[in-house]
Amino acid sequence: xxxxxxxxxxxxxxxxxxxxxxxxxxxxxxxxxxxxxxxxxxxxxxxxxxxxxxxxxxxxxxxxxxxxxxxxxxxxxxxxxxxxxxxxxxxxxxxxxxxxxxxxxxxxxxxxxxxxxxxxxxxxxxxxxxxxxxxxxxxxxxxxxxxx
Amino acid sequence: xxxxxxxxxxxxxxxxxxxxxxxxxxxxxxxxxxxxxxxxxxxxxxxxxxxxxxxxxxxxxxxxxxxxxxxxxxxxxxxxxxxxxxxxxxxxxxxxxxxxxxxxxxxxxxxxxxxxxxxxxxxxxxxxxxxxxxxxxxxxxxxxxxxx
DNA sequence: GCCAAATGGTTAGGCAGGCTAATTGTATGC
DNA sequence: GCATACAATTAGCCTGCCTAACCATTTGGC
Numbered sequence: 001x002x003x004x005x006x007x008x009x010x011x012x013x014x015x016x017x018x019x020x021x022x023x024x025x026x027x028x029x030x031x032x033x034x035x036x037x038x039x040x041x042x043x044x045x046x047x048x049x050x051x052x053x054x055x056x057x058x059x060x061x062x063x064x065x066x067x068x069x070x071x072x073x074x075x076x077x078x079x080x081x082x083x084x085x086x087x088x089x090x091x092x093x094x095x096x097x098x099x100x101x102x103x104x105x106x107x108x109x110x111x112x113x114x115x116x117x118x119x120x121x122x123x124x125x126x127x128x129x130x131x132x133x134x135x136x137x138x139x140x141x142x143x144x145x146x147x148x
Numbered sequence: 149x150x151x152x153x154x155x156x157x158x159x160x161x162x163x164x165x166x167x168x169x170x171x172x173x174x175x176x177x178x179x180x181x182x183x184x185x186x187x188x189x190x191x192x193x194x195x196x197x198x199x200x201x202x203x204x205x206x207x208x209x210x211x212x213x214x215x216x217x218x219x220x221x222x223x224x225x226x227x228x229x230x231x232x233x234x235x236x237x238x239x240x241x242x243x244x245x246x247x248x249x250x251x252x253x254x255x256x257x258x259x260x261x262x263x264x265x266x267x268x269x270x271x272x273x274x275x276x277x278x279x280x281x282x283x284x285x286x287x288x289x290x291x292x293x294x295x296x
Numbered sequence: 297g298c299c300a301a302a303t304g305g306t307t308a309g310g311c312a313g314g315c316t317a318a319t320t321g322t323a324t325g326c
Numbered sequence: 327g328c329a330t331a332c333a334a335t336t337a338g339c340c341t342g343c344c345t346a347a348c349c350a351t352t353t354g355g356c
Contacts (some may be wrong), residue, residue, distance in 0.1 A: 007273050008261035010280040011166065012254070013289040016187050018163045023288060024207030027314075034314085036342060039164055051305065059172030064343050066306060071341075088304040088351045106160070113156035116286050124282045125155050131279010132158040134272045138264050139169055141161040175343080182343085184313060199334060214335055219312070220314055236322045236333040 011135075025112050026105075032075065033105060036068055038059075041094060041102045043142040044078060048093035057142070079103060152205060159283075162164070173260050179253060181221065184208075184216055189242060189250045191290040196241035225249060 023035050033041070036058075043054060055065035069092060072078040077098030083089040096104065117125065171183050181189070188202060201214035217240060220226040225246030231237040242250065265273065 004262035004268075004273065005258060006264040007265055007277050007280070008258040010277055011261055012258060014168070014280045014283055014287065015163055015166045016183065016190075017166050017287045017289045018159060018283065020187070020205075020207050022160070022163065023273055034341065037162065039168070039196060042164075042296065052303090053319095059168045060342080061344060062305065065305080068342070072307090086304085086352070090305065096169065109157040110160060111157055112228065114152035117152040117155055120223045120282070120286060121151075124285065128279045129155050129158055130277045131282070132155075132162045134268070134275045134279070134337080137272065138268060139162065139165045141165045172341095182312060200332095205347065208313080209315065211316080211336080216313070219333090234323075234333085238334065 005093065021116070022109065022113070025109055029105060029108055033101070034099055038102075039142075040065075040068055040072065041077065041098060042106075044092055044094045045099065045102055046142055048091055050083070050089045050091055052089075053091065072098070165293055169264070170257065170261070173257055174253075177253060179254055181249070181253060186250075186253065187290075188213075188216055188220065189225065189246060190254075191249065192240055192242045193250055196239055198237045198239055200237075202259065204242065218237055220246070 019035075026033065026035060026038065039058065040054060043049070043057065051065055051069065052062065054069070055062045058065060060068075069078060069080070073080055076095055079093050079095050081091045081093070083091050117128075120128070167183075173201055174181065174183060174186065184206075191197070191202060191205065199213055199217065200210065202217070203210045206213060208216075217226060217228070224243055227241050227243050229239045229241070231239050265276075268276070278293065
């Protein structure tokens, strides 16, 4: 009944619409933080990792990630540390300030989205919830990417 | 059971992950077309409209949309026309070439996503489908935004 | 031990999207 | 007729995204 092409079409219809609103909301908060930066910080909130991993999971090039991280470091939200066992690698982690700002911003954005969801019935909410969780089997969020 | 905050959290976890892959896939096609441009063209595929509407629905400022449209016009994908009844307004529409490229690109992207979805069971696909359609009640995609 | 290759990041240069502030051109209302 | 409002553009700045080129470190053959 539900073939992959059909579902793919729904994804293309729906996901950008959601992202537009999320990005617009992000801009409305003072936030200085752009979606890409927020994504990186969300990843680092789960575990610190090196630049290559971060770039790979984000699907962006190494130079791009390097630049993004540089901005975050300049804002004092992320800390760069050279790995002792292999001095080519840079380990990245959130600073306390970075974690605080991430929490703060996440709180507001989730609150805003929750407000938008208010019109939905309980049944609808459950339907959305199940759909998203299932979607994560194919598009794993940061949180489900584990160390080796 | 499923409260809005919980669902909002899943949205924030899932949607950016999907977008990352879609954007990465877009870049891998030769495509010249960046997500924002694709979004505008998708909107214009449904109906032509003026710049202000386009900016409003995208949640971006007028100057931003003006610039994005300029790029599309320069590529011959979109046509600008001054509205006869109110010469302040610019009506925008896809050129035949623009429509062709949109179709072509959409075909590839949807095909790619469909491939990613292949591992899901029929039940899972239906679950995702239902979730996305329900989500559209709150985050309306272009296609469901109608003229007054 | 030494020098070449491989690996992890950064730098340089260019394009596009995002913003605000200021400008142009057109309608509208007093 | 002129001030005001409105649609869109331009200018200037930041960030993300890319590729190509470069530096620093590690690894591996000899």
